[in-house]
Amino acid sequence: MMLRRLSADDPRFRTVDFRPGLNLLVAEAHAGAARTDSRNGTGKSSLVELLHFILGARGGKGTLSARPGLRNILFTLTMEWPGQDEPVRVSRRGAPPGIVLTDLPGAAEEGGLFEFRLTHEMPLPEWTTRIEADLFRLPADHPGVSGRALLSLLVRRVGSHAFNDPVRTYPQQSAAEAAANLAYLLGLDWRLASGYRDIAAREATRRQLRSAMNDPTWNQVVGTTADLRGKIIVAEGDVDRLRRQIAAFHVVPAYEELQRRADELDQRVRSLPERDVIDRRNLADLRRAVEEANDPDTAYVDAVYRELGVTLPNRVHRTFEDVRGFHASIVRNRRRYLAEEITETEARLAERERERALLGEQLTVALTELREGGALDGLTVLQQLLAQKQAALEALRKQHETAQFMEASQREITAKRVELQGALELDLEERGEQTREATWLFSRFARRLYGQDREAYLTIRAGTSSLEITAHVDSRDSVGINKMVIFCLDLTAAVLAHRHGRGPDFLVHDSHLFDGVDDRQVTEALTLASEVAEEEGLQYVVTFNSDKLERARLGGFDPSPYVIEPRLEDTYEEGGLFGFHF
Structure with a gap:
């Protein structure tokens, strides 16, 4: 399930060929460039955005693929796919963004006597469903966990601020949702972890209603359960009376x-x-x-x-x-x-x-x-009146439910949270092997970067509002420690998902992950990534600036076996990933 090639039908686009193990896509610094010069226009982050786009990310206004110079270009990703002997091709263009072209056989075509690899259109929802089922082996019903959220952990995007937090991949993501997706990759009970989402939704609703209760018109709009019960009894009597009249009515x-x-x-x-x-x-x-x-x-x-x-x-x-x-x-x-x-x-x-x-x-x-x-119109009037009474009765019942919810919701929410927290704590004890494996891998990776005497471990516990997965690394004056925590956690999740068949074989990082990180940690991170990728049969794709890569070489890491084509340049228009400025 590795990436093979990223190409386009525009001849100016510079095709990227991937290979197993560590892949370094380098942006060269032109002669005389200072250390503070940027190579942001070469296309390093655009590579990550294109991978996300082809793998089912939202298209349309505001996205890279929708820009005027790119919307009509057909981008193609060639990759290995579970159950397929040959790599599959998946293509998508910015206009229209809702269709994917692929030679991946449909579910009805697989397993036949003759299988023909013909390119066909696939709606985007069907494509994301195939990703969830084939790449991540998610069951048909997977509330709280999605293929797109899982890909955002394995292919972090700087545009969505995915390097700000080890667990969240965008700032607005709820802690419960983020933890549930990471729990799936780590082999924990993601269904229990996603249960916090339901509690959070109920609490949000309760807060909104509680705020509404402070309005003097609350009792006029909703009322108390006692008042509403009386109104419901009267309304039910009116409905029953009208039903009997209609049943006995005959048209003269x-x-x-x-x-x-x-x-x-x-x-x-x-x-x-x-x-x-x-x-x-x-x-x-x-x-x-x-x-x-x-x-x-x-x-x-x-x-x-x-x-x-x-x-x-x-x-x-x-x-x-x-x-x-x-x-x-x-x-x-x-x-x-x-x-x-x-x-x-x-x-x-x-x-x-x-x-x-x-x-x-x-x-x-x-x-x-x-x-x-x-007369017939008299019967119609009765029926209309019955419908109005029934609607009013249903509205009263909804108000009664709302009033009941407000009067008892906090107790129910507290009880549900305690119940869920207890079930999750018990599950974590029963899944001791999975938590030990994840904690040990993370500790091994972090100590490789910061030394064996550093404290580095994962804390996995059932919190009050979410499954809490916290990475601890003793910083001690280290620069960029948070970025390297993300690196170690992502590498841990990718290894475990690959080992146990819960994810693809690739992990992709943008060069922004290494901004502000000490040269020694960068050197150790690249060395560790190359070793782990080879040991585990993983593919690690990372974009890098040439000057930072040179400092890693001086620190003892030889990048030459891992640098892939093309080498991006910022000195002329054709040197970037797209081959032109837009």
């Missing part, structure tokens, strides 16, 4: 017509009493008129005249009789008319009574049908 055909008919019947029923009042008033008047319609009385006329001494002749008497008969006829006719009016009025009242009974029966039937069913 022509519902709107039936509703109009019921309205008409109701109006007619309401109008009958008004007409009855008028007829009853008229009936009373008619009956009173009948009582007042009497025959005229003329007897008083004779009495008056007799008292006056006047005797009316027979002729006058006949005239009064005629008048009395005429008036009697009028009275009889009026009584007959009034009787007929009374009869008709009473008939109308009786008819309306029958109509009222009939209309009441019809209205009762219509209202019953309306009450027991409804």
